[in-house]
Amino acid sequence: xxxxxxxxxxxVYVAPALLFVAAFVVYPLLNLIRMSxxxxxxxxxxxxxxxxxxxxxxxDETFWHALLFTLKYTxxxxxILMLGxxxxxxxxxxxxxxxxxxxxxxxLPVVIGLGSSSILWVGLLDEQVGLVGRLLHDFGLVAQPPVxxxxxxxxxxxVILTVVWKVIGFGMLLFVAAIQSIGIDIREAAMLDGASxxxxxxxxxxxxxxxxLLLTTLISVIxxxxxxxxxxxxTSGGPRSETFTSVYWIYQNSFIYFKQGYGAALSIILLAIxxxxxxxxxxxxxxxxxx
Amino acid sequence: xxxxxxxxxxxxxxALTVSTCVALPSMAAENLSMWVRASGxxxxxxxxxxxxxxxxxxxTLTVIPDNQMVSKLATGVGAGDVPxxxxxxxxxxxxxxxxxxxxxxxxxxxxxxxxxxxxxAFTELATYKGRLYGTGFTPDVSxxxxxxxxxxxxxxxxxxxxxxxxxxxxxxxxxxxxxxxxYGFYFSGSCPGCNIFxxxxxxxxxxxxxxxxxxxxxxxxxxxxxxxxxLFRDMWAEGLIPKSAQSDNGSNxxxxxxxxxxxxxxxxxxxxxxxxxxxxxxDFGVAFLPGIKEGQASAFxxxxxxxIPKGSKQAAxxxxxxxxxxxxxxxxxxxxxxxxxxSRSDLANNKYFQADPRVVTTAKAIGIGYVPWVFHFNxxxxxxxxxxxxxxxxxxxxGKVDDSIAKAxxxxxxxxxx
Numbered sequence: 126x127x128x129x130x131x132x133x134x135x136x137v138y139v140a141p142a143l144l145f146v147a148a149f150v151v152y153p154l155l156n157l158i159r160m161s162x163x164x165x166x167x168x169x170x171x172x173x174x175x176x177x178x179x180x181x182x183x184x185d186e187t188f189w190h191a192l193l194f195t196l197k198y199t200x201x202x203x204x205i206l207m208l209g210x211x212x213x214x215x216x217x218x219x220x221x222x223x224x225x226x227x228x229x230x231x232x233l234p235v236v237i238g239l240g241s242s243s244i245l246w247v248g249l250l251d252e253q254v255g256l257v258g259r260l261l262h263d264f265g266l267v268a269q270p271p272v273x274x275x276x277x278x279x280x281x282x283x284v285i286l287t288v289v290w291k292v293i294g295f296g297m298l299l300f301v302a303a304i305q306s307i308g309i310d311i312r313e314a315a316m317l318d319g320a321s322x323x324x325x326x327x328x329x330x331x332x333x334x335x336x337x338l339l340l341t342t343l344i345s346v347i348x349x350x351x352x353x354x355x356x357x358x359x360t361s362g363g364p365r366s367e368t369f370t371s372v373y374w375i376y377q378n379s380f381i382y383f384k385q386g387y388g389a390a391l392s393i394i395l396l397a398i399x400x401x402x403x404x405x406x407x408x409x410x411x412x413x414x415x416x
Numbered sequence: 417x418x419x420x421x422x423x424x425x426x427x428x429x430x431a432l433t434v435s436t437c438v439a440l441p442s443m444a445a446e447n448l449s450m451w452v453r454a455s456g457x458x459x460x461x462x463x464x465x466x467x468x469x470x471x472x473x474x475x476t477l478t479v480i481p482d483n484q485m486v487s488k489l490a491t492g493v494g495a496g497d498v499p500x501x502x503x504x505x506x507x508x509x510x511x512x513x514x515x516x517x518x519x520x521x522x523x524x525x526x527x528x529x530x531x532x533x534x535x536x537a538f539t540e541l542a543t544y545k546g547r548l549y550g551t552g553f554t555p556d557v558s559x560x561x562x563x564x565x566x567x568x569x570x571x572x573x574x575x576x577x578x579x580x581x582x583x584x585x586x587x588x589x590x591x592x593x594x595x596x597x598x599y600g601f602y603f604s605g606s607c608p609g610c611n612i613f614x615x616x617x618x619x620x621x622x623x624x625x626x627x628x629x630x631x632x633x634x635x636x637x638x639x640x641x642x643x644x645x646x647l648f649r650d651m652w653a654e655g656l657i658p659k660s661a662q663s664d665n666g667s668n669x670x671x672x673x674x675x676x677x678x679x680x681x682x683x684x685x686x687x688x689x690x691x692x693x694x695x696x697x698x699d700f701g702v703a704f705l706p707g708i709k710e711g712q713a714s715a716f717x718x719x720x721x722x723x724i725p726k727g728s729k730q731a732a733x734x735x736x737x738x739x740x741x742x743x744x745x746x747x748x749x750x751x752x753x754x755x756x757x758x759s760r761s762d763l764a765n766n767k768y769f770q771a772d773p774r775v776v777t778t779a780k781a782i783g784i785g786y787v788p789w790v791f792h793f794n795x796x797x798x799x800x801x802x803x804x805x806x807x808x809x810x811x812x813x814x815g816k817v818d819d820s821i822a823k824a825x826x827x828x829x830x831x832x833x834x
Contacts, residue, residue, distance in 0.1 A: 167486050168511050169515045169516075252659065252660040253668065253671075254671070272663055275659065275663040360663075364662065364813075365810065369801065377801060381799045382792070
């Protein structure tokens with residue numbers, strides 16, 4: 126077969142994948158960009174408005190506040206998930222019935238939908254009828270059951286608590302798999318050399334699970350930057366719009382105010398920000414891994 | 417002669433056959449489709465069942481999740497694929513009429529004997545530029561509920577609900593004095609919809625005009641807005657309202673009242689059946705939401721309206737259904753019999769409600785109630801970031817009453833100008 130022809134045959138092989146990406150990624154993205162330059166609304170409109178929606182977004186204080194809040198949430202929740210997941214993996218990676226049982230219990234909330242778990246926690250954290258407040262009160266830790274969502278900061282920590290409960294098992298499982306893939310001979314050699322448990326963790330386990338750590342961090346960062354369900358259900362963006370996340374604000378504009386053109390512009394801005402942050406994260410972690 | 421007769425008969429027979437064939441399609445029973453939002457599905461089903469049991473034309477109901485109704489209708493109108501009838505949250509009526517989603521029924525409804533009896537709030541809301549686009553279907557309305565058991569314990573007359581704002585404050589104080597975990601008043605402080613439903617009628621009753629129908633209109637006009645916010649602020653500062661009210665986004669709208677530790681609060685008509693079922697031993701009363709002075713009262717008329725989407729393929733039969741649903745038969749046997757409020761004010765005191773005077777009071781509230789005629793209701797009121805809820809939170813929980821009203825007015829003007 127001639128080399129030129131061989132190239133075309135290769136193209137035929139990748140054509141289904143290319144078509145899929147073109148239909149389900151490229152076309153919607155181009156359509157989103159087009160929509161972001163219109164006054165499209167569910168209730169009419171759709172005229173071309175150029176960069177107006179982007180200029181409006183620049184002046185939209187709630188959007189920038191929501192973005193900062195989302196970054197703050199990401200900065201808080203990611204280390205907790207990584208560190209917690211890693212420590213839990215260290216505890217449960219060893220073979221044994223108790224370890225397997227613990228892994229199962231910690232992983233159980235992962236299979237619950239984020240929406241369902243948020244509704245569950247709204248009930249548990251409720252001041253009047255919630256179990257958490259009652260327990261804290263009965264153990265004498267608080268004089269009165271706390272009202273969690275009355276303050277943005279306390280509300281944020283309540284959401285973080287519930288998200289950690291919900292997803293920490295996922296990171297733990299990835300870490301367990303990574304730890305279990307480390308050869309027993311390496312650990313035995315270190316033990317023969319007299320390395321303590323923490324020395325083995327620091328100098329053997331941690332470097333060898335670094336790729337998993339980077340992967341789970343990236344998943345966690347992207348997931349946190351796109352947080353929506355938990356805040357929609359638990360805080361409703363309150364008090365006083367202080368706990369709106371970026372996606373929540375996009376949803377608000379697109380589906381509550383029906384301003385789809387403006388919502389599309391906000392989505393493009395968020396997409397660019399997530400893209401830049403993810404690239405930066407990948408570059409930094411790659412350099413870190415190489416050194 | 418005989419041949420002529422034969423020809424004549426043959427021609428007559430042919431004409432009859434042709435006319436029968438032509439007439440048949442219009443006489444044949446039709447199948448109509450109707451969309452209803454999930455919240456109103458139960459009530460709508462009762463009416464549709466009653467209609468289907470007595471009419472050759474049948475209606476099939478499709479339940480649409482509340483938050484998908486606007487997008488489904490918008491895309492349906494755009495694609496020319498709409499149901500024959502639609503029942504939706506009445507607050508969208510002005511936006512839908514302006515967007516051209518609905519069929520003008522003014523001329524067809526002219527002379528309908530029941531239309532003038534429909535609660536004024538519905539007819540006003542369904543009118544755009546002097547033309548009618550729909551009417552009331554399955555209403556709900558806001559009322560004031562109070563715990564008679566707590567009233568008795570506090571030395572108050574359980575048959576005398578508060579009749580003005582000062583009395584709400586006074587009674588709330590007396591009820592809170594019963595114990596630190598007993599509260600005089602409750603409202604969902606982070607729920608914009610709950611507050612337009614239960615708090616704004618107190619403002620309207622006090623003479624306020626709430627939302628701007630046009631760009632130049634003054635929003636939140638009148639001293640009633642400040643009076644009500646100040647009342648709530650004072651009760652909050654005095655500890656008469658539980659702390660959890662501040663973060664309640666509506667999920668505990670009436671759940672807190674069910675604990676038996678709340679004296680007074682605004683609620684909806686739906687709460688009567690709910691309380692009777694959930695807390696059968698609680699003795700509670702129902703009254704109109706009052707204003708500053710005794711004798712002033714109002715309510716927020718909520719629930720669903722009915723209309724014919726533009727592009728309906730069975731508009732004529734759909735119109736028959738709309739006319740039918742306003743008749744005594746539909747209002748009483750379809751709604752009242754099933755403990756659902758009628759949209760006709762003249763039927764508030766009907767045979768089915770007489771067993772419980774609280775239901776009669778609730779049904780009467782529809783007749784005195786209001787509903788704001790406004791575009792962008794979600795932006796102004798219903799969203800979690802609306803100027804309406806920002807104003808309430810800032811005024812009640814931060815004490816910035818005047819400042820919060822000024823900011824809300826400015827934002828509402830900005831939204832109205834869009």
